[in-house]
Amino acid sequence: MVTSASLSPYETKTQEIARQLISATREHRSFFAQMRDQMRWDDKMLGWAMSNPGLRVQLFRFIDCLPSLHSKAEIARHLQEYLGNEIVELPGALKGLLGFASPDSMPGQIAATTVSTGVEALAHRYIAGETMQQVIKTIERLRKDRMAFTVDLLGEAVITEAEAQSYLNRYLDLLAQLTEASQRWSTVEQIDRADGEDLPRVQASVKLTAFYSQFDPLDEQGSQEKVSDRIRLLLRRAKELGAAIHFDMEQYQYKATILTILKQLLMEEEFRDRADIGITLQAYLRDSIGDLKDLITWAKERGTPVTVRLVKGAYWDQETIKAVQKDWPQPVFNDKEATDANFEAMTRLLLENHDYLYAAIGSHNVRSQSLALAIAETLNIPRRRFECQVLYGMADKLGKAIADRGYRVRVYCPYGELIPGMSYLIRRLLENTANSSFLRQNLEERPIEELLKAPVLQPGDQVSEIGVQKTQPHTPHPTPHTPFTNAPDTDYALSSYRQEVRQALQQVRQQLGKTYLPLVNGEYINTVNYVDSVNPSNPSEVVGQIGLLSVEQADQAIAAAKAAFPAWKRTPARERADILRRAADLMEQRRQELIAWMVFETGKVVKEADPEVSEAIDFCRYYADEMERLERGVAYDYPGETNRYHYQPRGVSLIISPWNFPLAIPTGMTVASLVAGNCTLLKPAEVSSVIAAKLAEILIEAGIPKGVFQFVPGKGSTVGAHMVKHPDVHMITFTGSQEVGCRIYADAAILQPGQKHLKRVIAEMGGKNAIIVDESADLDQAVQGVVQSAFGYSGQKCSACSRVVVLEPIYDVFLARLVEAVRSLNLGPAELPGTKVGPVIDANAQARIREYIEKGKLDSEVALEMPAPEGGYFVGPVIFRDVPPTAVIAQEEIFGPVLAVMRAKTFDEALEIANGTNFALTGGLYSRTPSHIDRAQAEFEVGNLYINRGITGAIVARQPFGGFKLSGVGSKAGGPDYLLQFLEPRTVTENVQRQGFAPIEGAD
Structure with missing residues (x-):
């Protein structure tokens, strides 16, 4: 522990030396030097920044942007955008300088020259x-x-x-x-x-x-x-x-x-x-x-x-x-x-x-x-x-x-x-x-x-000689009103965590090849048909054998869910929520193991898999909190009557989950349905069914009652389609391709014999996501953000960047750095710690992506095509340059490591290109121009817009996720509206008058 230095044997000498040094640093400047400094704009800017915190922020943001501005008109325009329009109160000299009507005018040129010269002088002070x-x-x-x-x-x-x-x-x-x-x-x-x-x-x-x-x-x-x-x-x-x-x-x-x-x-x-x-x-x-x-x-x-x-x-x-x-x-x-x-x-x-x-x-x-001099002399x-x-x-x-x-x-x-x-x-x-x-x-x-006062440490600011250690395990919320906090990702800068994940990979590898059966009405049941789930980094390695449900067994599962529904519906929301919280705690305990299963079954590298565990945990805890909030309902009381607005579950809910987020997405959809009081069937993607089976284990261990949750792996084209059309299914929640999502939407709309309800469909169906990079962007930041967004998990995220629209003045510079940055990425098996781009999910995906690459070569130039490693389902990253906005690779979702780079002459054109698809999921902008940021916020047609950061990695509650147009239908996952889709709202009005009198609240 650090204590007051006043107890130090060096303190007296420290004070003596310090006073001598301060005296030397406070020599009075001459009158002429002071007059000269009053004329220097670099001094003026420093003075303004010290005296006005609001101006300080805007001024430094402008200075940060300045080197990317290549004309005096651009400098003048940005000066007004950052410092004008009454954003901050300006000193008189600066206000007068910025009073020009047009950036192209002579006063605008003078302002640009004056300020840029001042900033250059500031830079030369420190460089x-x-x-x-x-x-x-x-x-x-x-x-x-x-x-x-x-x-x-x-x-x-x-x-x-x-x-x-x-x-x-x-x-x-x-x-x-x-x-x-x-x-x-x-x-x-x-x-x-x-x-x-x-x-x-x-x-x-x-x-x-x-x-x-x-x-x-x-x-x-x-x-x-x-x-x-x-x-x-x-x-x-x-x-x-x-x-x-x-x-x-x-x-x-x-x-x-x-x-x-x-x-x-x-x-x-x-x-x-x-x-x-x-x-x-x-x-x-x-x-x-x-x-x-x-x-x-x-x-x-x-x-x-x-x-x-x-x-x-x-x-x-x-x-x-x-x-x-x-x-x-x-x-x-x-x-x-x-x-x-x-x-x-x-x-x-x-x-x-x-x-x-x-x-x-x-x-x-x-x-x-x-102090150092005092010690040295002593x-x-x-x-x-x-x-x-x-x-x-x-x-x-x-x-x-x-x-x-x-x-x-x-x-x-x-x-x-x-x-x-x-x-x-x-x-x-x-x-x-x-x-x-x-x-x-x-x-x-x-x-x-x-x-010269001796500094001391305050309570709560103690030192640690062994490093900042692991975060404390999350504890369940003691009351329904405790604010939600996100689960922290693993900090792999700490060696203990690196060791844990290495051990988990070794231990999980010893468990590969086991059989996983459907869970129907609380029992694991044998099946006639099985399918192998393999490691996409090494397809000869079987991760697990999956028992596939038959149509008849699917009917049994739906019947069991229907039978369990009345009791689950009556279960208090707090009890349902606590099950989710226990599931979250179990996921935290098994974090590194779950990461390892994703590495082996879906080819996701550790740093991509770890945030997914956090997201799954967050879904459990956030939806638990949300359901407790919704259960309280709303009361609108008037004299003589009471009005209660509350919610009830819909019934039997079918979840059809994708493979690209094999834990987080099925968890989010499933626990949302369960906590709302619906009996829920989870049909995962075949290639990620082992991870879904692990989720099923966790939910059962957390206390989900028999029949309320059922794990129903099966063929999507047969068993999945049958369950979608089943008259006892009340809602379907789907994440996957546009083709399958639209088919589900159409099938669910058909009223089946004996069906007494209209089915609710939530469908997230992907995107053709664009990032705009304008001439004021921080190119270091933009290149890194595009690389991660486009090639993280081999481009297999629905939020992945597949198009980047670059303004012409920086197009060539940006493209050159982008190509070299992608060329520098390590390709290989997902389990290797240095791998940045792993395999795609299976042979079908590999073939489809290669077909799109060949289509792209018909109307666009290849800027980079990296060779793919041997032995797995690998596709090397590909970058196309000067891609026409109407090209196939600029319009259709590829779901792989393929990026179309497109040129725009103006920001208007860039927005038009970005909005020129049938999708509206995610989008991004790298810019330091305030007006461009404002326009993107208003006009960029996406459900999730990210400014000056990557466009993947939405965090529950902070960035609720989902799109519109043909990207899907439904409210955003991880947001305050999501649970409402799993609920039916009801209003109950009661006349409380009896023989002319009514109870009056608060009366004696």
């Missing part, structure tokens, strides 16, 4: 140069001020293997050029030598994950092999040149894998004696002090120190939002003071172990740096083992003040073009303008006592 020549000049200026450097290449998103190789090559070139330049530099004793030892003059900072585009903690071994090969090349070349390499730390999901890879690599004989290598730790992580202790133990064994750069951390907002969205424990501290307290504890631990690890203290907080730490670090353009005066005390100061110098550097610039702007920023507080000249 050391856009070319190597500029960087070298910056470095030489720093060296004159006795400051060392480390250079970082801007551009964090490596999404193709070509980019990963380019990243390595660019660093090799950077090291060579900097080394050549360094030969001209005269020695600066303070930074080039320490304790009689020459130090590397050149240092580069690299991001380990950028060496492999498919880096994934789940595929720890594969990622390690790919990354390590490239790191070895870099380290060998650095040694030849006499340069040092430092590894930055990245997002939390990669942290444990990065540390594992580096610790193993640096123990290799070739690198074990290298002291010119560094590793970064982030103090805003709750488990970071544990990581530091592990590194100390490791370094003692290694025998040669490495440098640990200690920083606060740069992704706090991102880490916090991701944890909330995923329902995971927050890996970062909740507030700045807690991070500062942990930073001080780690600083002390690191410096007190200077025999084993060298320290690089990276902070712009005067107190944080002063312990008389040799100069080789300690340095301070600051970011280029931030805390320049602090860096100079520390250098003036004789310490080695290293400046982190980002270098590169504005576009890849924009995310870096936004982080720096956020840091500089945040209320909690030390730089801002010091600029505002807060009282020194306030600035």
Whole structure:
């Protein structure tokens, strides 16, 4: 536990040094400098951002978008869209600048030039140069001020293997050029030598994950092999040149894998004696002090120190939002003071172990740096083992003040073009303008006592030395009114979960080949006919043998359901809901096992199967809550009468489920029907019947009574069609192809002899989903989103992207990156952790997809056709370019890894193309143009529209799922209307008057 630093033996010296440093950083500027700054638009923008939170958000969004705008008219138009129209209150100067009538006008041109020039000036404050020549000049200026450097290449998103190789090559070139330049530099004793030892003059900072585009903690071994090969090349070349390499730390999901890879690599004989290598730790992580202790133990064994750069951390907002969205424990501290307290504890631990690890203290907080200096001076730490670090353009005066005390100061110098550097610039702007920023507080000249107060951890912000551990198991809702929360997906960044899923795959493989029988009236019954369900990655491997129901047995099942209905109808909703909650808990307990069954039976990779288990759990818990809400009904009472609006179940319900979501969709449809009080028959797709049998086991174990739920696998063309037409079936819920869905809809509409009701049909029938990418889009984000949406689960999701409509100005650039990103995907058996694209479901699907590919070649050009692995039902991803909107592959649902890329000249045309099919399921837009986002929300004809994110992976309650037109009929699954389809509404009115009087509520 971290306690107040005021108890530290270093506190008195820390305060003394800090006051001296603050004094040095608060030197008064000259009157002329202040007047000059008043004329600079970059200063004005920073000032506005500090004083107006609403303007800050819009301004930074505009800055984020700016590099993608290629004309002054576009810049002017976006300025008005982001900052005009009374979105935020503007300062007078900015309001006057934006008062132009047309973006093409001269005032519009002036506004665009003024603001873009200001933003460029801001960027140059924090970016050391856009070319190597500029960087070298910056470095030489720093060296004159006795400051060392480390250079970082801007551009964090490596999404193709070509980019990963380019990243390595660019660093090799950077090291060579900097080394050549360094030969001209005269020695600066303070930074080039320490304790009689020459130090590397050149240092580069690299991001380990950028060496492999498919880096994934789940595929720890594969990622390690790919990354390590490239790191070895870099380290060998650095040694030849006499340069040092430092590894930055990245997002939390990669942290444990990065540390594992580096610790193993640096123990290799070739690198074990290298002291010119560094590793970064982030103090805003709750488990970071544990990581530091592990590194100390490791370094003692290694025998040669490495440098640990200690920083606060740069992704706090991102880490916090991701944890909330995923329902995971927050890996970062909740507030700045807690991070500062942990930073001080780690600083002390690191410096007190200077025999084993060298320290690089990276902070712009005067107190944080002063504590490090106090410890260094108290312990008389040799100069080789300690340095301070600051970011280029931030805390320049602090860096100079520390250098003036004789310490080695290293400046982190980002270098590169504005576009890849924009995310870096936004982080720096956020840091500089945040209320909690030390730089801002010091600029505002807060009282020194306030600035130098020792930070402490608050209750609830304790550190963890063993990492953020598993989430707590979900507990059933104690009352009907407890808010619904989604089940968290598995965080495979944690090694314990990776081990669990590996064990589950091994255990399930031992269970393959068993027989699964229909469940009728509470008993498993033998059948005449059986079918093998096989592993699509390896069809010779039988996952299970399925007993197929006969027509006569189907009649028995329907009769049993009819007989069980009266009692189930009378069962209180709370009892039915609690069964669903028990089923959800059982699914959570069996999560990794269920994942393994999906991997083997339907070829779904682990990271696609895991969210499906979460979705199935969510359906159980959400519909349980919803049914309790609906059971309360609505009362409309008037004097002399009562009116009650309530619901009753429909009767016998038939569920016909698909194979592409073999657990979540049958679970959602089945439990919705059951909790509403309907007796329910589940007929799964033949190729995913083993997983459906596992669902049946869970529902029976959860307590579903005999006859209420029945598992009825059978041939869709015979038994399925017979049950659809049966007069005792009240409703059919179907997910699958348009052809079968329309046939069910037609058959269900025919009144059968003895039938006294009209059947209700819910049918979700797929889509031909499009993503629009306009010229203002973040292309890193857009390419990754399209790749995942189009090729996740081999394009076999009803929500999958099968068309991408790209605006002409960026068409070629987008297509080139898209092709390389898809080329970089790993194809193979679903059970391999590195696989991103597995098999399609069966031989029929494989043949059908190949037919569509051949049709596509008749009127479109192939941009990429990847070879398919041998041995399974594999189809390599295919991308067609310049596809006509009327082409077969642009109109018909293919349900495979085939993507049509289409060109649009205007946003109007893009919307017209996107809407130009018979489907209306999902759609997406990547854009940073507010008017385009507004128009898509109003005009994009889809049931689920996703903006600036992938279009698959709807989450229960957050994104209720379903479409219209020929994509289906019915309310959205996972939404507040869904259960109403399984219920009949009733109104009961009672006249409560008796002989002229009526009870009056509240009367004595």
